[in-house]
Amino acid sequence: MGEENKRRLFLNLLVGFASLGFIGGAAKVAFQFIWPPAQLAGLDGQGGSPIVKIPLSEVPVGESKKIRYKGNTYIVVRTDSRVVALSASCTHLGCLINWDGDAKEIICPCHAARFDLNGNVLGGPAPEPLAQIKAVIINGDIEVGEG
Secondary structure: OOHHHHHHHHHHHHHHHHHHHHHHHHHHHHHHHHOOOOOOOOOOOOOOOOEEEEEHHHOOOOOEEEEEEOOEEEEEEEOOOOEEEEEOEOOOOOOEOEEEOOOOEEEOOOOOOEEOOOOOEEEOOOOOOOOEEOEEEEOOEEEEEOO
16 A cells, blocks of 8 residues: 555545544534423433422522422422412424523523413414413412422
8 A cells, every 4th residue: 555545544534534523523512402401401310309499589580490399300480479480491393492581481592482471372383282280479489399
């Protein structure tokens, strides 16, 4: 094998491994965007307890927090008059939704589905409303769950 062929083989292997690394990294980012792990989604990790308690200070008025409850992700939103807990999975394709405090709506960042604080669809491709679970303020905590 000549010197030029060795160099060409080396460069081809180098470009091939670099391409595989780039494609793998891009695929990892895409999958994390679609199915974020709990620590990336800002969840508190209280997955199996019958009631999730959140100190009021962690959810100021006009803000939200994502939690785990019975293996599912929920978004807890606090307003001046109430607190609500809705499924954090968009009913279109299951993307993780976010609270938009300025618009006072829940938005899917992937496909622009919009929901009100009762989980009703306001626009976008979502076919159904968001599931809602019980959320109340008791003794300085927000309690989410069936208890």
